[in-house]
């Protein structure tokens with residue numbers, strides 16, 4: 001085991017000690033990019049940002065799944081850049097999406113608390129504050145038309161996520177198809193010179209099932225409602241085509257996972273049940289992949305693909321009993337924090353696979369860089385565009401935090417993962433043990449202590465940066481009497 005490589009090679013130590021002296025210099029400086037000498041006329045003029053909620057990297061063909069879950073994403077990879085080690089900021093949607101849009105770490109932007117009630121009646125407990133500057137806001141200021149077509153919960157308007165969007169389809173249409181079609185309707189209508197389109201999809205998310213008709217809003221016309229219903233029926237048929245375990249007759253179905261209130265310490269699954277759990281999850285991927293193919297085809301047909309950056313990523317992964325649990329939000333193992341990241345920039349790094357580790361916190365500065373949009377934002381991520389251009393790029397450890405069950409977080413290099421969670425410490429040798437099955441903290445106390453120190457230092461820096469940015473505490477939503485009563489009935493104390 002070579003502690004001379006990766007994390008302990010000196011670079012991070014230098015960065016962190018420099019940070020200790022002057023926190024601000026880690027915040028990337030957009031103004032520094034203004035004199036890069038690039039010709040902005042050559043930069044792409046559109047972005048399609050596809051977020052597949054709860055998609056772990058290793059279930060895609062391009063990351064090694066032998067099952068054909070992702071022919072269209074794999075084809076995109078051949079025309080774009082695949083990031084082998086992209087690490088999310090947090091194991092659930094709200095903190096991660098806020099990090100993607102702001103390039104601030106969760107404990108700095110503050111959108112880190114789970115809501116007590118959601119689904120049909122969203123009452124946010126914490127949301128992304130208006131004072132934070134989002135990617136959409138910066139692009140809009142720079143003349144981009146901005147449109148969001150989202151299906152999901154924590155990616156929605158009540159959580160502060162609509163900031164900067166001209167059009168925000170706020171989970172108004174169920175399922176990926178209707179949102180993809182709405183995105184293209186918007187592009188066809190606006191014919192924008194510069195645009196940022198954001199699609200958020202949840203078919204890969206538990207309960208691992210196709211989109212369902214939601215209770216109609218009062219203003220929805222019956223005819224529209226019937227049309228939606230018939231589209232969803234078609235999509236259910238399409239979803240059925242991707243059944244990877246057709247002979248299964250056991251107890252595992254999509255709702256089994258959400259029905260468990262206490263999700264850890266589950267009984268080990270039988271082999272057929274375990275296989276079915278993976279098959280269910282993979283089915284959502286294959287179905288979603290079909291529509292991602294339609295997105296690429298739609299861009300191509302409109303002549304937009306060669307001036308548009310396409311991003312495909314996820315906010316976090318999902319546990320499929322890899323470490324005794326299901327779903328997401330609690331842990332920092334790779335099935336949770338290592339997310340797919342595919343970026344296609346026309347004419348740049350096509351067909352390249354990048355091993356160097358990057359964070360989702362880096363997406364915003366990277367996109368601004370790739371679009372050649374000047375800015376003077378203070379961000380905690382930094383552009384990885386130099387990596388795509390084949391320039392020097394110093395790799396840094398990636399940190400994650402803000403789990404739903406309070407834990408402290410993790411720090412990852414390509415060699416090691418340190419996790420502080422549930423009151424304990426874990427260390428994994430990712431080269432020898434990529435599935436993180438053997439905690440080597442007791443035998444590698446030196447590495448464990450070093451990384452524990454890194455995590456502590458990072459957390460301290462976040463506190464200092466939050467103070468320096470003088471950002472208000474994340475707002476707490478007002479909860480009315482009726483909701484309080486419902487919370488009491490559900491067993492929540494005030």
Ligand SMILES: [Zn+2]
Pocket residue numbers: 053054092093094315316
């Ligand atoms: Zn999510």
